[in-house]
Amino acid sequence: MASRSAVLSIRVVSDARGAQQGLDATASKVEKVEQSLDRMSGPAAAAMAALGLVGKAAIDSASDVEQSTGGVEAVFKAQADAIKAYADGAAQNLGLAKSEYQDLATVIGSQLKNAGTPMDELAGSTDDLISMGADLAAQFGGSTSDAVAALSSLLKGERDPIEAYGVSINQAAIDAQLAAMGMDELTGAAKTQAEQQATLALLTQQTADATGAFARETDTAAGAEARAAAEMENTRA
Numbered sequence: 001m002a003s004r005s006a007v008l009s010i011r012v013v014s015d016a017r018g019a020q021q022g023l024d025a026t027a028s029k030v031e032k033v034e035q036s037l038d039r040m041s042g043p044a045a046a047a048m049a050a051l052g053l054v055g056k057a058a059i060d061s062a063s064d065v066e067q068s069t070g071g072v073e074a075v076f077k078a079q080a081d082a083i084k085a086y087a088d089g090a091a092q093n094l095g096l097a098k099s100e101y102q103d104l105a106t107v108i109g110s111q112l113k114n115a116g117t118p119m120d121e122l123a124g125s126t127d128d129l130i131s132m133g134a135d136l137a138a139q140f141g142g143s144t145s146d147a148v149a150a151l152s153s154l155l156k157g158e159r160d161p162i163e164a165y166g167v168s169i170n171q172a173a174i175d176a177q178l179a180a181m182g183m184d185e186l187t188g189a190a191k192t193q194a195e196q197q198a199t200l201a202l203l204t205q206q207t208a209d210a211t212g213a214f215a216r217e218t219d220t221a222a223g224a225e226a227r228a229a230a231e232m233e234n235t236r237a
Contacts, residue, residue: 061099061237068102075109082123083109086130094134094214095226096144097233104130104148111155116193131214132203136165138213138223154199167206174198 072087073080083105090101109126117125133148140147142164150161159169177198178184186194217223 058236061233064099065237068099071106072102075106076123079123086127091230091234092227095230097230107152115196135210135213138217139210140165169202173202177202
């Protein structure tokens with residue numbers, strides 16, 4: 001009987017030791033898992049934050065496109081589809097995202113329209129000026145948006161900004177151009193439209209050397225960077 005008790009005691013002690021060893025091993029594994037999770041928590045949090053920023057950027061980009069499209073439709077009416085088509089190709093043709101092109105088109109189109117440009121010419125004239133802005137930026141440096149802003153200022157009669165792009169237009173030159181075009185006797189709204197035509201004629205003459213400059217820089221680092229940035233913005237939208 002005593003022998004059996006001794007054997008039983010040995011087994012209980014042995015089993016208890018085995019169980020303790022198992023618990024110790026399990027605790028060690030759990031601790032290692034916890035340590036691993038702790039190490040992963042920082043990068044995981046950073047990844048989640050990055051995803052949140054990407055999501056917000058995408059929402060903002062989509063909102064920009066939606067808002068700019070609304071502006072185009074309000075200004076160009078039946079010609080809006082033509083501007084949208086130009087905007088779709090603006091990333092590769094001008095280094096502008098769709099929303100950027102449409103924002104610029106809304107401003108320039110409004111100015112041309114208010115000065116009397118016929119609706120059937122509005123989309124084409126607007127695209128010509130934005131394309132000129134891209135060429136001036138490629139020729140003289142800076143962004144296309146800044147160059148188009150200078151063109152917009154010129155249409156408002158503010159002639160200083162455009163001088164940064166090698167253009168010098170004053171009232172005397174405009175009056176001389178009006179006379180050459182046989183429009184120097186006009187008054188009122190007709191004179192306003194004629195002065196815009198004279199200004200654009202002088203602008204075209206003085207920017208002739210820059211025409212096609214953006215296309216000529218297709219293979220340069222600056223041109224590639226501008227197109228890539230525009231395409232990325234379109235992708236986010």
